[in-house]
Amino acid sequence: MSAPAMKKKTRDGLYVITANELLSGDVVFRNANGGWSPGIDASRVLDTQDKGFVELAEAQKDERANIVVAPVLVEVTVDNGAIRPVHIRERIRALGPTVRPDLARTAQGFSINAVEERS
């Protein structure tokens, strides 16, 4: 899918771009160098939705180059440099299944702790 499933209306907020690697299917985040990293902490944070869409257009080039699939903007908060997606779905995507901590990835801004995530 190439078009982001989001409203075009500009909104304040912080955003990162996520996708899945074509070959492995793994969740990846667009980093400051314009590459893709497995951890959300390496993400480039865009401080308006407009900037997000500009970066997304760049990310979509990587989709056409068969590096990633389905890049999208994800809204986040940043607290002391720690990036945390606003929606639980994206928090789970960033860390892996909450019920398999042995398979989890890490993030500074939030944990795999099921109770914390579910509150």
Next chain:
Amino acid sequence: MNVHVDGIPAVEPSMYRYDEFDQSFVNARVEQFRGQVSRRLEGKLTEDEFKPLRLMNGLYHQLHAYMLRVAVPYGTLSARQMRMLAHIAQKYDRGYGHFTTRQNIQYSWIRLEDAADILADLASVEMHAIQTSGNCIRNTTTDQYAGAAADELADPRPVCELIRQWSTLHPEFTFLPRKFKIAVTGSPNDRAAVKVHDIGLRLHLNGQGLPGWEVIVGGGQGRTPVVGVTVRDWLPEADLLPYLTAIMRVYNLDGRRDNKYKARIKILVQEMGVDAFRDAVEHEFAAAPKDTVEVDARELAHISAYFVPPAFERLEAFVPETEEKKLASREFRQWIKANTFAHKQPGYTIVNASLKPAGGIPGDATTEQMLAIADLADTYSFGEVRVTHAQNLTLPHVRTRDLIEVWEALQANGMADANIGLIGDIIACPGLDYCSLATARSIPVAQEISRRFADITRQHDIGALKLNISGCINACGHHHVGHIGILGVDKKGREFYQITLGGSSANETTIGEILGPGFGAGEIAGAVETVVDTYLRVRRDPSEEFLTTWRRLGATPFKEALYADAGH
């Protein structure tokens, strides 16, 4: 003789084997998919072009990675096939697989570059992932005790296989309005939930004592749960495929295609009315050429030959050692009571391996557990394993005198929780931990509830109780037909859970009733405890099961208990 993946001879189970046509067809599909993956990786196919091709081969893209759904035709596996599933979990995934309510297995961490190799491995043991996606007739499901249960009239699997062959890439039925699911039971006690499938088939005897099929149409779960209706009470077996063809034609012609939520056959039956739908099917059936009937009968006879019962020994039904062990060990007694089922052959017993340890993930099995079950099948169950729609595994043909050994082996592998059909035997879909369609998580809720009810003796005191959880309205976790059903929803970005009570997929199928306002993630397990405690308080006596109490008293005592102090 089969040779399994490690080169050790395996037992020949009584199940369908591919003929040359089946094998070359599946092999050709694997090579075709290999080519399609290569073209995708070379950039010659876009994701939009590739997606329908991968879905046709069971390869989805889920929350974290590619997910491969492998068909287990009507839930029957040989030990050799189970070893291959273990091999795939180990080599290509992260050491486990997830058995689903459709009697299939899903792998959640598949790499695209490995997909064709996995399909080739599956093809080498006569398996594939075709028709596990898309608007086609999906894997036919059936009673997990087929061919073994003391209460069945006949083994339904030959008919399931006939349907599989008829429906596989049937040119008329590869582009239906929506997906289509058929379930079959050969027992008067429905364990296949036939009334909540697009078509349900139930074998029974007519007034003259002749076996034939009741044809039930238009059942389903999802966002519009409906109990199917009988369109033919008794259909001779010879007419089965022409009659199914007639149903499919009516659906294909008149089923809605304008709205995906109204495209299942249940909506068509409701919108036309049962009588008009039945008339349309009968009309189509009457007009259909009958020259295929003899071919079908020959094919069915040919298929049935594969399902001859295994070479059972003539054994005494009463085994003193087993009885003594039951007297001596409460654990063993509880396991026998919950996890075994009466076999049609004296001296044999059906054994269920529970994939529901307290605090565990319902339906998940590790590589080691799959290998252990395969070994047990070879040693004790004529090389056969079944996958149940309740996400457990079954060894269908165990000698009663071997039960103690099988129990000990299952214990050693974490599959002996004596909870089949009890509150610990929770059905739960993958939910938001894995599924990209989910609105809330299912598994942590199941884990928390199963921990609270971890005491097996307490579970036995509570008695028969089916608790089913879905992570969204699609209802893969069968919450509508749980005695207690839980549906996870998203309420302003938070996980929220609705409780339904009184659902059942047994003979008297009912859709559960929503009790009232839902509960937050931190409250839901406590709410379930309140429901159970209320039942224990109001049941007539310990022999009155939860569902009976619910049907006798209705929602009032449960509502009072749940909402009285909650301020709802």
